[in-house]
Amino acid sequence: MADKKKITQLAAGDRTIPPDGAKMIPFYLMGSEYLVPETLTIMKAVEYAGYQYIRGCGCRGGICGACATFYRFTGDYRLKAGLACQTVVGPGMIITQLPFFPANRPDYNLDNLDNTRGDLHAELRRLYPEVFKCIGCGTCTRTCPMDIDVMDYIALMKRGDLKGAAYKSFDCVMCGLCASRCPAQISQFTAAMFVRRLVGKYMLPKAGHLEKRIEEVKSGKYEKMLKKLSKMKPEELRKLYIEREREPDLAEPGVWMPEDKECL
Amino acid sequence: MSGYTGELKELIKKAEATRPHRVERARRGEHFSALTMEERERWLKRYHPDCKNEGRKKVGVGPNSGQAFPEEVSLLLESKSILDPESVILDNADYTTDVLIIGAGGAGTAAALAASENGSHVILSTKLRHGDSNTVMAEGGIQCADQECDSPYFHYLDVMGGGHFTNDPALASALTNDAPLTMGWLEELGMMFDKLPGGRMKVRHGGGTSRKRMHSAGDMAGAEIMRVLRDETRNRTNGINGIKVLEFSPAVELLTGKSGDVSGAILYNLETKEYYIVRAKAVIISTGGFGRLHIQGFPTTNHYGATADGIVIAYRAGAELRDMDSTQYHPTGAVYPEQNVGLLITEKVRGLGAQLLNVDGEEFSFALEPRDVESSCIIRECLEVQKGIPTPTGRLGVWLDSPMIDALHGEGTVRKELPAKHIQFRRYNIDISKEPLLVYPTLHYQNGGIKIGENGETAVKGLFAAGEVTGGVHGRNRLMGNSLLDVLVFGKRAGKGAAEYAKSIPGCSAPTLEHVKRFGRELKSAGVENPVTGPLLLPDYAPPHVKKRQWD
Incomplete structure (x- = not known):
């Protein structure tokens, strides 16, 4: 067992174990000073300091929007924003997390836009009149941790370019940082959610091949085939599996057809 | 400026030293020989986390009593309630x-x-x-057999x-037959699928698919x-x-x-x-x-x-x-920098020619073994051969030599083919088209x-x-x-x-x-001593020096 001694102590899971001599830096969590090893994210620095998250922590991969954070560096007047799981701590960083921010989000029925007789832009005006009061300061854009040009998609909404606004806001993780800084009190991220769904349902063309397949499924067309497969012996199934044709990588969608068309 | 520490930069030099020779070999179509079927089996048995007997524990109670699961799972299955079931009064519902x-x-x-x-x-x-x-x-996306060349059968x-x-x-029948219904439902709810101008869904292949049905x-x-x-x-x-x-x-x-x-x-x-x-x-x-x-x-x-x-x-x-x-382990999860730990590094990186290297800059496996086999090779190299690369935060990894991709396919390939990964590391001053990645298998799916x-x-x-x-x-x-x-x-x-x-x-x-009272009695009669309290609810990532001071 002599060689076992050489094994490095493995950091289990996400717990950080800094090596001897790691450079420690001062970091201020809501004003309290903690020394943490450099290179950690804000999230891991907070945990290194001994906190156990309840709020303010989610996917830990930059996509869920749970860990919105404001920070400054001592001696620097500028206020910065980021996601705690994606932002690296620096010496003298002062942070506070914003795990939740109240947003305006009126209910609506996506299947019934009778109030405005299906006029999508009018529907936006009806539900989110404040969007049209944007003063164009650009603070939202500067605050967005996903580098979305928030002010620009708000401008597109005002102009009636809903499709443009939907695509421009697509990377939104709904962390709420934009809304927290808006002097016009707009909840940009909920308005954008509404617009994306309008576009997804009413402006993107429907997938005709999907509609057709849904009819086929509803008619029970595949139930018999699947039942047959379900009852097959493993070696029969394995044979079918090995023999199945593979759609070529470069085939245009909807063009290539297999030799065996019986089970389509 | 590089996002790697001085020590790691020194180690990268060893990988760089062997790179021209490895690229030359790769150009000639020569690669580290893949394991034989027998070796694969042996490697899996010895190194795949699923096959390791140590770290497993038989569950002594409940419907699966007698079966061995990962220790972490078994301990929780044999855990005692957070509540004292004898003293909880259930008369009034909230x-x-x-x-x-x-x-x-x-x-x-x-x-x-x-x-x-x-x-x-x-x-x-x-x-x-x-x-x-x-x-x-x-x-990655969601599978659904909605193309003309495809069906729930395939x-x-x-x-x-x-x-x-x-x-x-x-x-499996329910999954595949309901897929089109589910996609239609999402479309009705206003989900923004990637579509071609006429409305046709954009589709791609995924690992193990016979038809392109990955919707994104x-x-x-x-x-x-x-x-x-x-x-x-x-x-x-x-x-x-x-x-x-x-x-x-x-x-x-x-x-x-x-x-x-x-x-x-x-x-x-x-x-x-x-x-x-x-x-x-x-x-x-x-x-x-x-x-x-x-x-x-x-x-x-x-x-x-x-x-x-x-x-x-x-x-x-x-x-x-x-x-x-x-358990599904993905062979290449990032272990450096700390903020990217666990981050999935897609199989495509190896598909494009990046090799796996140990601390001496040597290849130790064929880079395109099946996922479970590749994971085993990496674990073996780190834990048994002890040629892993230690990170500043106490982890071990091996190099995934991404700069080989540009060397093999021309400058700019990494940027073009792996834009998201390139950005995710660029953020921390690591240009993966010029410096290799540090990876280790990562726990992906139950x-x-x-x-x-x-x-x-x-x-x-x-x-x-x-x-x-x-x-x-x-x-x-x-x-x-x-x-x-x-x-x-x-x-x-x-x-x-x-x-x-x-x-x-x-x-x-x-x-x-x-049922909780009965389970408590079962634990006792099965001789489970000092069971942990479960469910766990929140992971605990406090470091040892903090834990030592958390007196209770």
Whole structure:
């Protein structure tokens, strides 16, 4: 067992174990000073300091929007924003997390836009009149941790370019940082959610091949085939599996057809 | 400036020294020889975390008594209740509902919408925020056989083959036959799929697919699905079939009636530390997987809340589990920099020619072995051969030599073919087209779980389950793009199934914690000493020096 001694102590899971001599830096969590090893994210620095998250922590991969954070560096007047799981701590960083921010989000029925007789832009005006009061300061854009040009998609909404606004806001993780800084009190991220769904349902063309397949499924067309497969012996199934044709990588969608068309 | 420390930069030089020779060999089509079938088997048996006997523990109690699972799982299955079942008074319910759903990720939210549409009042409870789940993290896409050259028949074959034919055929049939219905539902809800100008879905291949059926929404299909479903739930809070959402309120125990049927749950408000009694005619468990248990110390791609809570409480109530010893490890998870730990490095990097190297800059395996085999090779190199590369935060990894890609295919290839990964490392001053990545296998997916029928029903009356918390849909190996489909198909099925069950019974049976008392007695008679308290609820990442000072 002599060689076992050489094994490095493995950091289990996400717990950080800094090596001897790691450079420690001062970091201020809501004003309290903690020394943490450099290179950690804000999230891991907070945990290194001994906190156990309840709020303010989610996917830990930059996509869920749970860990919105404001920070400054001592001696620097500028206020910065980021996601705690994606932002690296620096010496003298002062942070506070914003795990939740109240947003305006009126209910609506996506299947019934009778109030405005299906006029999508009018529907936006009806539900989110404040969007049209944007003063164009650009603070939202500067605050967005996903580098979305928030002010620009708000401008597109005002102009009636809903499709443009939907695509421009697509990377939104709904962390709420934009809304927290808006002097016009707009909840940009909920308005954008509404617009994306309008576009997804009413402006993107429907997938005709999907509609057709849904009819086929509803008619029970595949139930018999699947039942047959379900009852097959493993070696029969394995044979079918090995023999199945593979759609070529470069085939245009909807063009290539297999030799065996019986089970389509 | 490089994001690597001085020590690591020195080690990178060794990889750079061998690179010209390795590129030369790769150009000639020569590569490190792949393992033979016998070697593969031996490597898997010796090094794959699933096959290691150490780190496994037989469960002494409950429906799966006698089966060996990862220690982290077994300890929780043999855990004792957070509550003292003798002293809890259950006379007054804080909430009464038709269907209680525990866990509000993709499966739970789909279930809530379906149960509501089928006339049930719903309480959707969740440990963190509504939508906090592995669903949001799924980037690759969702499978559905909707092209003319495809059908549920071929989708089924792919699912079964991918799972080494260990899947439950009825569940695989339901998955593939419901896929088009589910996609149509998402389209109606206003999800922004990637489409061609005429409306045709953009589709791609995934590992193990015979037809291109991976549908996407940018590189965040899961996040788009989750935010659309959550948004729709918010529109449906009112009325007798409304959905009430309770956040930061995980379930810590189920409630059962006299005959053992489930009749509600006890929720725990993480912030006020209050317990709530919820009476329900039916309960759906959709709490996701166990990545955050860090089986055998592995990092994970999973969400903060993935701590197997639902499995633990369902097991006490008598739900049977299957394949709980089967875990999907992705061979190349990032281990450096710290902020990217666990981050998935797609197989495409190796597909483009990047090799795996040890601390001396030497190849030690063929880079395109199957996932489980490749993981074993990396683990062997680090732990047995001891030629891993230590990181400044106490991890081990091997180099994934990404600069080879530009060397082989021309400058700019990395940027063009791997834009997201390039940006994710560029952020930390690492240009992966010039410097290699540090990787180690990472815990990705819980293959097994609660045994269910086609409509999410479990062995316990009144208890349903859906999503990663269940087992059988994917057998012992899941294909990319089938987990998003799984959570929606079986979420909807469980929601409908639970609503119909709720309609079919006259009322909730009087709630008890008899099953918890019985489980406590079983623990004693099985000789389980000092059981831990479960469910875990939150992972604990406080470092040792802090833990030492946390006196209680």
